[in-house]
Amino acid sequence: MASNRRAFLTATATAATATAVGAPGVAATPATADTGRPLSPAPATATAALDELLAGNRRYAAGRPRRPHDIVGHRRLLAGGQHPFAVVLGCIDSRVVPELVFDQGLGDLLCIRTAGQVLDEAVLGSIQYGVEELRVPLVVVLGHERCGAVAATLGRLRTGAPVPGHLELLVEEITPAARRTRALPGDWAEHTMRAHTAWVRDAIRADPAFARASVVAARFDLDSGLVALLP
Template sequence: MSRSASFRSFLLGPILAFGPLAANEVAPAAAPAAPAAAHAEHSDAPVSPAQALQRLVDGNARFASGHAEHPNQTVARRVEVAAGQKPFAVVLTCADSRVAPELYFDQGVGDIFVIRVAGHTLNDHVIGSIEYAVEHLHAAVVVVVGHEKCGAVAAALSSERGEGKIGTLLEAIRPAVRDTRNQAGDKTDNAVRGHARRTAKLIPASSPIVKNAISAGHVKIFAARYDLVSGKVDLLP
């Protein structure tokens, strides 16, 4: 196939084998000393998974420290990407209005391919969207981001069945609830973390396209958690 200290430098290896990144792959992000120039432009050159990770690490450090650059948001950028998109990352996250990947990763128009659904649950449409971004847009990383105080996860912890199609959404989250029910600590946050990890593992298990891209070293997958107050994204081991 043709392929073109909060947020820690862990990459999921081929087929979700966790392991620390080598020091020469990704450097820890340092908080900026002063605000950078507004609306900086970032290159769309093809990136490796490690380079894509570093862009997300750096962007989250800027956002969390209050030094967001708001890159790639100019009129010229809009005109440029109208001809075609080349996102370097896929982010699957919740539909919660407080959780906006372009903001907490400090990215701009055309930088990340975002898929949002309550509880970042998987179905064929979501998996197909990820496959499109990996196979045709050549995104180098896929990040599944759960978040603090997720309402969908909190509802899945209850015994309610949910009205209409809400029940099917809750049932997709409940395996993580069962897996984490005996863990010490906050039950909702434990389930948030467990659900993000489980979703990240299910993506290649459900998609030969993504599985093959991981095996070839073209893409890596993360599970992560976003903190609503601090603005920090933590990768989950």
């Protein structure tokens, strides 16, 4: 990755209503759902943001989601400005949708998804937009078990068969984690996913463009629906 990061976008000035937009880093006034139940204010710190995500994930895993996803009044409120409280860099896997996994609604999360959470300049610029322009306090790198990009990487290392087209980039980025964990006992794919997810977290942490945010890595379990933080 290039060490010199350019800002992806500049801030856009918007005319805001009193209920829609607050100062940078300050949560907007909560919307009220059509049912009359007020929505909780957005967390303003990284600790509060992570607590909210993990609490939402527990609701999701237990089959008791409560966050609205298509409330007319909330959608209209968000038309004036957005205040997401976390950036989630996750995989494109159709079973790992961050808004569902963390039981969050429209406007809560800034989600970036690539196969295997692979980084490139567009991804880094998108994260930087969330951290610098929207003052998002938390970045979560979300890996998951039985990842197809990891499986493709291990398949290439086992057989030496070429990877077609643009998939080569994904394999090249995940290969170092696969090589580091090849001798470990147990599930090579699981070890690779964890090592790669942690490496992506560390790469983002080390970049001064993201110094204002807390960056964590996590693993999503497809069977239980639970998210666990990685060391």
